[in-house]
Amino acid sequence: xxxxxxxxxxxxxxxxxxxxxxxxxxxxxxxxxxxxxxxxxxxxxxxxxxxxxxxxxxxxxxxxxxxxxxxxxxxxxxxxxxxxxxxxxxxxxxxxx
Amino acid sequence: xxxxxxxxxxxxxxxxxxxxxxxxxxxxxxxxxxxxxxxxxxxxxxxxxxxxxxxxxxxxxxxxxxxxxxxxxxxxxxxxxxxxxxxxxxxxxxxxxxxxxxxxxxxxxxxxxxxxxxxxxxxxxxxxxxxxxxxxxxxxxxxxxxxxxxxxxxxxxxxxxxxxxxxxxxxxxxxxxxxxxxxxxxxxxxxxxxxxxxxxxxxxxxxxxxxxxxxxxxxxxxxxxxxxxxxxxxxxxxxxxxxxxxxxxxxxxxxxxxxxxxxxxxxxxxxxxxxxxxxxxxxxxxxxxxxxxxxxxxxxxxxxxxxxxxxxxxxxxxxxxxxxxxxxxxxxxxxxxxxxxxxxxxxxxxxxxxxxxxxxxxxxxxxxxxxxxxxxxxxxxxxxxxxxxxxxxxxxxxxxxxxxxxxxxxxxxxxxxxxxxxxxxxxxxxxxxxxxxxxxxxxxxxxxxxxxxxxxxxxxxxxxxxxxxxxxxxxxxxxxx
Numbered sequence: 001x002x003x004x005x006x007x008x009x010x011x012x013x014x015x016x017x018x019x020x021x022x023x024x025x026x027x028x029x030x031x032x033x034x035x036x037x038x039x040x041x042x043x044x045x046x047x048x049x050x051x052x053x054x055x056x057x058x059x060x061x062x063x064x065x066x067x068x069x070x071x072x073x074x075x076x077x078x079x080x081x082x083x084x085x086x087x088x089x090x091x092x093x094x095x096x097x
Numbered sequence: 098x099x100x101x102x103x104x105x106x107x108x109x110x111x112x113x114x115x116x117x118x119x120x121x122x123x124x125x126x127x128x129x130x131x132x133x134x135x136x137x138x139x140x141x142x143x144x145x146x147x148x149x150x151x152x153x154x155x156x157x158x159x160x161x162x163x164x165x166x167x168x169x170x171x172x173x174x175x176x177x178x179x180x181x182x183x184x185x186x187x188x189x190x191x192x193x194x195x196x197x198x199x200x201x202x203x204x205x206x207x208x209x210x211x212x213x214x215x216x217x218x219x220x221x222x223x224x225x226x227x228x229x230x231x232x233x234x235x236x237x238x239x240x241x242x243x244x245x246x247x248x249x250x251x252x253x254x255x256x257x258x259x260x261x262x263x264x265x266x267x268x269x270x271x272x273x274x275x276x277x278x279x280x281x282x283x284x285x286x287x288x289x290x291x292x293x294x295x296x297x298x299x300x301x302x303x304x305x306x307x308x309x310x311x312x313x314x315x316x317x318x319x320x321x322x323x324x325x326x327x328x329x330x331x332x333x334x335x336x337x338x339x340x341x342x343x344x345x346x347x348x349x350x351x352x353x354x355x356x357x358x359x360x361x362x363x364x365x366x367x368x369x370x371x372x373x374x375x376x377x378x379x380x381x382x383x384x385x386x387x388x389x390x391x392x393x394x395x396x397x398x399x400x401x402x403x404x405x406x407x408x409x410x411x412x413x414x415x416x417x418x419x420x421x422x423x424x425x426x427x428x429x430x431x432x433x434x435x436x437x438x439x440x441x442x443x444x445x446x447x448x449x450x451x452x453x454x455x456x457x458x459x460x461x462x463x464x465x466x467x468x469x470x471x472x473x474x475x476x477x478x479x480x481x482x483x484x485x486x487x488x489x490x491x492x493x494x495x496x497x498x499x500x501x502x503x504x505x506x507x508x509x510x511x512x513x514x515x516x517x518x519x520x521x522x523x524x525x526x527x528x529x530x531x532x533x534x535x536x537x538x539x540x541x542x543x544x545x546x547x548x549x550x551x552x553x554x555x556x557x558x559x560x561x562x563x564x565x566x567x568x569x570x571x572x573x574x575x576x577x578x
Contacts (some may be wrong), residue, residue: 003465015417015464016424017457018445026454027461030518031143031494034462037519038406038475046481077182077199079182084432093437 001030098126101263105320108266109167111183112460114158117172119159120322123152123215126172130217130264137240139258141177142185143218151215154172158213168212168327174259174268177219178226179302179311188302189222189234191250192423192451194431202300203335204269204311204328211327217265220255224305224453225420226276229524230250230515233455238512240398243550246510250283252276253314255305257284260314267315273304274408275505275531276530277312277552282504285542285550287569290528292560294339296325297332306337308532318541318570322350325562342560350563355571358564360386360393361497365401366527371506375523379503379553382543385575396493396500400486401420404529407486409522410466410479411533416456417463423451458518487534496562500556504540505526509548529552537562539567543576550576 012019019027030048075088084091099124100108112116112204155170164376175181178188182205186192196518201209204499208214211549217323223233231239231254238245239254241247242262249258260268270277272290279523281288289312296311302310313324332338357521367376425431432446452460466475493500505524515521531538538556553572557565 007465008461010462011461011468012275014468015422015460016448017452018449019457020158023457027458028148030458031462031465033517034409034522035465035517038479039410041406041410041482044400044403044482044485046485059336060331063334070417071425076428079197081428083194083425083433090132090395090427091577093433093440094442095181095440097440 001029003035101129101265104317104325105167105171105184105266106354108168108171112165112170117213118358118524119152119155122172123148123341124171126217128255131524133262133264133568134456136245137241137242137258137262137264138237138265139220139255140174141187141189141221141255144184146363147184147352148215148217152294155213155215159490167323168214171212171214171267171503172217172265173208174212174217174220174265175205176222176226176253176256176258176270178222178267178271178302179205180302181216181219186217186219186302187236190451190453191225191234191235193302193428194235194430196429197202198300199299203297203332205300207328211388217259220253220259222255223252224456225302225416226252226271226273227280227416227455227459228461229275230510230512231452231520232512234360235453237474239417241509243285243545243548244509245512247549248283249276250280250453250505250509252280254280254284254287256314257281257286257288257296259489260284260316261284267313267320269311269324269328270314271301271311272311272532273412274513274532275525277314277326278538279524281314281540282542282552283509283550285545285552286314286316286426287318287542288540289321289325289562289565290538291325291329291536291562292339293562294337295329295537295562297335297340299332299334299336303419306419307415308412317571318539318566319347319351321539322562322566323347339560350566353563353567355567356389356391358391358499358568359497360391361392361396361493361500363396363398363401363493363500363502365398366502368506372508372546373441375466375503375506375508375551378543378546378551379501382553382572382576385574386412386415394497396497398493398530400489401530402484403482404533405522405526407479407482408525408533409462413459413484414467414476416459416469420452420456420460423448425451455518463477483533486530490534490536491532494558498558498561499568502554502556504552504554507526508546508551521576528556531556535559537565539565539569541572543572
C-alpha cells in the first residue's frame with residue numbers, strides 16, 4: 001500500500017519526531033514496502049472482533065501496602081538522571097504560553 | 098588453565114576443590130576480554146572494579162560454610178537493555194548513552210543474591226533490541242566470532258558472541274521475536290526464549306510488552322536450564338509475571354526418558370527458501386531420532402506464513418507507545434535551548450538526535466497502524482490472526498509435545514548484506530509464530546556448515562521448558578556420537 005508524503009509528515013508529528021526531506025522520502029518508501037508486505041493478512045479470514053489477547057491476559061497485582069524506603073527505589077536515584085531539576089522536581093520547558 | 102572451555106558445573110567443582118578461586122577466574126576473563134574483544138566487540142562496557150569486588154564477595158562465600166552455590170563466582174555477561182544499578186545502560190541507543198540505571202532489574206537482583214555471579218560487563222545489541230544483526234547498534238556492530246566478516250545475529254548479538262568467544266560462561270539476552278534464538282544460532286551457542294511471563298521484566302527496557310522476555314545463553318543445554326531456573330518465577334514488580342511453576346531439579350529433569358516426548362515436524366517451516374545445508378542437517382537429526390525409536394510425525398501449521406506480517410503490526414504499535422517515554426524530560430538525552438520557550442521543541446529534537454533510523458522507522462510504522470482510520474484494518478486484524486495462530490498451536494500440541502524446526506532460513510550473513518528492511522525482517526520468519534503465541538523455544542547448535550554454525554529450534558508447550566530441555570539435551574549428546 002502506498003503512503004503519501006503528507007501522511008508521512010502527519011505521522012511524524014503524531015510520533016513527535018522531527019524529520020527532514022530526505023527522511024520523508026526514505027520513510028515513504030520503507031513504510032510503503034512494509035505495508036505492502038503486511039497486506040497479505042487481508043487474505044486470512046477472521047471472525048469480526050474475534051480478538052483479543054488482552055481479554056485473556058490478566059494482571060497479577062501485588063498487595064497494596066506501603067513499600068517506600070526499599071533500598072532499590074530511592075527518589076534520589078531517579079532524580080539524579082534528570083536533565084534539569086529544581087529541588088525534588090523535574091524542571092521542564094513551558095507547556096503553555 | 099583454559100577456564101573458558103569449562104562448563105558452569107566444571108568451574109563450580111574447581112572452586113569447591115580449591116583448585117581455582119573466583120578472583121583468579123575473574124582476572125582471567127578480564128584479560129581475555131581485553132585481548133579478544135578488540136576484534137569481536139561483544140561488550141559495550143566492562144567495569145573492572147565492580148568485577149573484582151563481586152569476585153571477592155563470591156570468594157568469601159566459598160570460605161564461609163554453605164554460602165556458596167552453583168552460580169557463585171561464575172562469569173556472566175548481560176545485554177545492555179537490562180538495568181544494573183549505577184551502571185550505564187544504553188540499550189544500544191544514543192538517547193541513553195549516559196543513562197545510569199536507578200535500580201537493579203529483578204533478574205540482576207536474583208543473580209546477585211544467588212551466587213553472586215560475577216557480571217563481566219554489558220553487551221552490545223541493536224538499538225532498543227530492534228534488529229537481527231547488531232548493525233543497528235548506535236555504537237558499533239559486534240562481529241561473529243566464527244567469521245569476523247559476518248554478523249553475530251541480533252538483537253542479543255553481544256551476549257551470544259561473548260559466550261561463543263569464551264568471554265564469559267553464560268549470558269542474558271532478551272527476545273521480542275528471535276533476538277535470543279537467532280544470535281545463539283549464528284554464534285553456535287544454546288539460547289532459550291522462555292515462555293512469555295515466566296521471567297520478570299522489571300528492569301528490562303521495554304520494546305513490545307506483549308512479547309518481551311529475558312532469556313539465557315550458554316554453551317550447553319544443562320547450563321542454560323540452570324540459568325533459566327535461577328532467573329524465572331513470580332515477581333511483584335512485574336504484574337504480568339506468572340506464579341511460580343514447577344521447574345524440575347537437574348537430576349529429575351535429565352533423568353527423564355526423552356522418548357516419551359512426541360515430536361512434530363511442522364511442514365510449513367521447510368519452504369524452498371531454507372538453506373539446503375540447514376535443511377539437510379535437520380533431516381539428519383530427524384532420521385537419527387526415528388532410528389532410535391522416537392515418535393516423530395509431520396504436522397501442519399498453515400498460518401505460519403502470516404505470523405511475521407502480524408508481528409510487524411503488533412510490535413511497532415507497542416514500540417510507538419513504549420518509546421514515547423523518551424521525551425528528554427526525566428532521563429536520557431535532552432536537547433533543549435538555554436531559554437527554551439516551548440516543550441514541543443525538546444520532544445522533537447531529543448528524539449530526532451537520540452533515535453537511530455530503524456527505531457524511527459518502527460515508531461512511524463506503529464503510529465501509522467494505530468492512527469485513526471487504520472486501526473481496525475491493521476491492528477485489530479493482526480490481533481485476530483495472533484489469536485488464530487495461538488489456536489493453531491493448541492491444536493497441534495494435542496498431537497505432539499514439541500516441534501522441531503529451523504531457527505532461521507539462512508546461515509550468518511555478511512555485514513551490509515541486507516540493506517532493505519523487509520529482507521532483514523524475513524530472517525525472523527521461523528521465530529515469529531512462537532513469539533506471538535508466547536511459547537518457549539530453544540536454539541540448539543547442530544554443527545557447522547563451511548565453518549559457520551547452524552542450529553535447530555525446539556518449540557514447546559506453554560510453561561513446558563522442561564520438555565524442550567530434555568529433548569535438546571538428548572540431541573546435544575547424540576550429535577556427538
